[in-house]
Amino acid sequence: EAQVTQNPRYLITVTGKKLTVTCSQNMNHEYMSWYRQDPGLGLRQIYYSMNVEVTDKGDVPEGYKVSRKEKRNFPLILESPSPNQTSLYFCASSPRSRVDTQYFGPGTRLTVL
Amino acid sequence: DAKTTQPTSMDCAEGRAANLPCNHSTISGNEYVYWYRQIHSQGPQYIIHGLKNNETNEMASLIITEDRKSSTLILPHATLRDTAVYYCIVKFNKFYFGSGTKLNVKP
Numbered sequence: 446e447a448q449v450t451q452n453p454r455y456l457i458t459v460t461g462k463k464l465t466v467t468c469s470q471n472m473n474h475e476y477m478s479w480y481r482q483d484p485g486l487g488l489r490q491i492y493y494s495m496n497v498e499v500t501d502k503g504d505v506p507e508g509y510k511v512s513r514k515e516k517r518n519f520p521l522i523l524e525s526p527s528p529n530q531t532s533l534y535f536c537a538s539s540p541r542s543r544v545d546t547q548y549f550g551p552g553t554r555l556t557v558l
Numbered sequence: 559d560a561k562t563t564q565p566t567s568m569d570c571a572e573g574r575a576a577n578l579p580c581n582h583s584t585i586s587g588n589e590y591v592y593w594y595r596q597i598h599s600q601g602p603q604y605i606i607h608g609l610k611n612n613e614t615n616e617m618a619s620l621i622i623t624e625d626r627k628s629s630t631l632i633l634p635h636a637t638l639r640d641t642a643v644y645y646c647i648v649k650f651n652k653f654y655f656g657s658g659t660k661l662n663v664k665p
Contacts, residue, residue, distance in 0.1 A: 480655075545592055545607065545649060546592075548604070549602050551600060552600065552601055554599075
């Protein structure tokens with residue numbers, strides 16, 4: 446089944462404790478992206494990647510890192526999480542020729558205390 | 559990028575057509591109109607997109623006015639599972655999900 450998977454789905458952590466949210470897709474898509482969703486603010490793009498070893502900042506990249514060493518994986522790294530990064534996070538992927546018809550993962554709900 | 563305006567919420571009876579409007583009066587000639595939906599806290603789901611011609615797929619139809627300043631997403635026979643937030647997006651360089659329209663499909 447074609448899908449985007451994220452792990453963990455739920456995470457509660459404390460300020461300053463490094464964490465990684467994994468994202469994997471099995472559709473051989475070139476394009477992958479991370480979003481965060483907050484009440485009243487809609488979805489905002491954090492980072493995106495057009496292909497392996499190519500990443501770019503989105504609208505709200507501060508406090509986040511990403512890497513794209515393999516085509517299928519696009520982990521989101523929070524080196525020193527803070528409470529304002531408490532949010533619902535979505536990973537998405539699409540073929541490079543159709544970056545706007547994205548497949549989204551199920552979401553990761555992160556709480557930073 | 560063009561901004562979009564959608565009603566905050568709409569109701570629709572199950573089995574009837576749901577018509578969701580979107581205004582994008584500042585759209586430029588090369589900007590597409592996209593529709594996504596998000597069922598409670600799940601990942602958004604792509605529905606349909608178009609440039610200037612009307613489009614139809616297995617999920618919905620998209621009607622774009624001739625001046626391209628507005629569009630309507632049509633779900634021909636709404637079911638309870640279509641209850642979701644529907645996002646109208648106009649994008650050239652950047653994708654922006656706004657607040658969308660909360661569609662409530664009622665029995």
